[in-house]
Amino acid sequence: MAAGGSPYPRMEVRQIANLLQEWYRMPKPQHNDEKLHEIMRRCWQNDPHARPTFIELKKQLKERETLHKAVHEKTMQNHAEGATGQKTELANILWVSILECIIFKYVMIGVQAPFLDNFFTSIPLLQELSELSISVVGTIRNNRKNYPKALQGKNLLKQMKRGEFHTVASETTVCTVWKDTKHVSFLSNVHSSHGNCTITRKLRRGEQVNLPCPPCAVDYNKNMGAVDRHDQMVRNYAIDRKSRRWWVRMFVNFLDAIMVNAYIVYKENFRIMNMPPPQKPPKPLSHDKFMAGVIHKLIGNFSCRRQPGPAPAMPPPPFHGRDHDSVNLADLGLLKFGRCHHCCIGVKGAKRKETGFGCRSCMKRLCRSGCHEEYHRQNNIF
Numbered sequence: 001m002a003a004g005g006s007p008y009p010r011m012e013v014r015q016i017a018n019l020l021q022e023w024y025r026m027p028k029p030q031h032n033d034e035k036l037h038e039i040m041r042r043c044w045q046n047d048p049h050a051r052p053t054f055i056e057l058k059k060q061l062k063e064r065e066t067l068h069k070a071v072h073e074k075t076m077q078n079h080a081e082g083a084t085g086q087k088t089e090l091a092n093i094l095w096v097s098i099l100e101c102i103i104f105k106y107v108m109i110g111v112q113a114p115f116l117d118n119f120f121t122s123i124p125l126l127q128e129l130s131e132l133s134i135s136v137v138g139t140i141r142n143n144r145k146n147y148p149k150a151l152q153g154k155n156l157l158k159q160m161k162r163g164e165f166h167t168v169a170s171e172t173t174v175c176t177v178w179k180d181t182k183h184v185s186f187l188s189n190v191h192s193s194h195g196n197c198t199i200t201r202k203l204r205r206g207e208q209v210n211l212p213c214p215p216c217a218v219d220y221n222k223n224m225g226a227v228d229r230h231d232q233m234v235r236n237y238a239i240d241r242k243s244r245r246w247w248v249r250m251f252v253n254f255l256d257a258i259m260v261n262a263y264i265v266y267k268e269n270f271r272i273m274n275m276p277p278p279q280k281p282p283k284p285l286s287h288d289k290f291m292a293g294v295i296h297k298l299i300g301n302f303s304c305r306r307q308p309g310p311a312p313a314m315p316p317p318p319f320h321g322r323d324h325d326s327v328n329l330a331d332l333g334l335l336k337f338g339r340c341h342h343c344c345i346g347v348k349g350a351k352r353k354e355t356g357f358g359c360r361s362c363m364k365r366l367c368r369s370g371c372h373e374e375y376h377r378q379n380n381i382f
Contacts (some may be wrong), residue, residue, distance in 0.1 A: 115223045121187050123147070123173065130172040130189045137216055137223075140175070140187040151177045151185070163211035167193040176214045186216040233260045237291055263290050323361045324381060326372045330356030335365055342371035 025044055028037040039060060045051045052060075116138030123146040129136050142152055148168040150156075156166065157177070165178035174193050176186045180201070195215035200208055234256045243249055270284040285293065329335040337356045341364040344350050358365040359372065362381075366372040 115220055117228060118185075123175075123187065126173050126187055126189050135190040137186070137188040137190055137220055139220065140185045142177070142183075142185050147185075148175050151175065157183055163213065165212075165214050165217075167214065169193040174216070176216055178214055178217055180211070180213075184217070186214065186220065188216040191216045191219070230257070230260055233263070233287065237288055259291055259294070262294070263287055266290060324359050324376055326357050326366065326368055327360050328356055329358045329360070329363075329365065332360075334358075334360065335363065338365055340365055340367045340371050342366055342375040 025041060039052070039057070042050070042052050043057075114134075114136055116136060118139040118141050121136075121138035121140040122144055123140075126136055140147065150168055151166060157179075160166075160177075160179040160183070162179055162181070165176055167174055167176045169175075169192075172189050174188050174191055176188070176193075178184050178186065191214070197213050197215050197218045198210040199213045199218060199221070201211050202208055237259075238256055239259075240249070240252050240256060243252075267284050274281055284290075330337045335356075335358060338354055339345050340353050340355050341358075344353050353367065355365055355367050357368050357372070359376070362376075364375065366375050
């Protein structure tokens with residue numbers, strides 16, 4: 001099962017038909033186990049007699065379905081008996097939904113070890129999944145209930161250097177805190193409390209260095225989901241700002257998501273446009289340079305600051321004849337400098353606006369910015 005991915009990616013339809021006749025089959029997806037993939041390959045045999053019967057398929061899939069139903073009934077029974085008495089009704093629903101999602105992926109789809117975000121990971125969840133022989137790895141918040149107090153010491157966290165980690169292990173669960181740029185906590189029922197793994201990190205000057213890290217951190221970074229990667233990319237160059245108005249936060253969050261998605265599409269198009277790759281394949285823009293280019297294109301030459309020097313002169317209104325042309329009545333001595341007859345005089349609540357220009361024939365003071373033409377149009381003169 002490709003989990004929603006496109007089958008036979010980047011292949012033409014005619015090419016797929018020829019390859020299938022030559023006994024080409026899609027490779028096993030990374031998240032599927034060998035047993036489920038072997039069942040599917042048996043169903044793809046050219047010889048109909050070599051394929052499993054519906055009775056055999058029903059028996060094999062029924063075993064997984066039975067385990068899924070048994071776990072669901074047990075979970076619902078525990079919550080009904082008050083096993084989670086301190087949780088609210090909404091929290092119980094969320095708890096059951098998490099278990100159902102994990103069990104469905106593990107049992108029905110064949111995911112070997114689900115990887116969870118710190119919003120869902122908790123010690124009671126891993127303990128319950130360990131009883132069902134389900135392996136789980138995830139990040140955890142250090143303020144969760146039953147989080148080891150030995151890993152919450154301020155002096156311990158303050159003295160940790162980058163690359164150091166400490167672990168606390170129980171019978172089935174291992175809790176690890178690792179110092180990267182910040183402190184990150186992991187919870188796993190798969191890994192041990194010891195390991196000599198390394199991970200590559202970049203310094204400020206662009207140099208790369210190998211840091212020691214726990215094994216759970218390597219597997220989590222390798223298999224982390226799309227939501228985690230999206231949050232990671234948003235956090236690097238986020239435009240989010242604090243605001244008491246909730247809709248402002250949502251709007252800015254949408255802008256962050258749009259910029260990340262645009263960068264992903266740009267990299268994919270860049271890769272397609274450079275296929276086959278030349279001897280020295282060009283590199284796409286980095287995330288920060290891409291965002292800077294988009295911002296400069298959107299802003300252009302606009303500036304909210306006042307330009308130095310005198311204000312640009314207003315363009316004169318279109319010429320409709322010398323009798324009703326816009327002239328400076330104050331300089332000619334016909335009328336004094338005063339309010340505009342179109343936008344000020346007789347208009348309730350209008351802001352006071354004075355001008356010396358107007359129409360010599362109508363003997364009205366009218367602004368050159370648009371009142372002159374609008375006044376004559378309303379009076380059917382133009």
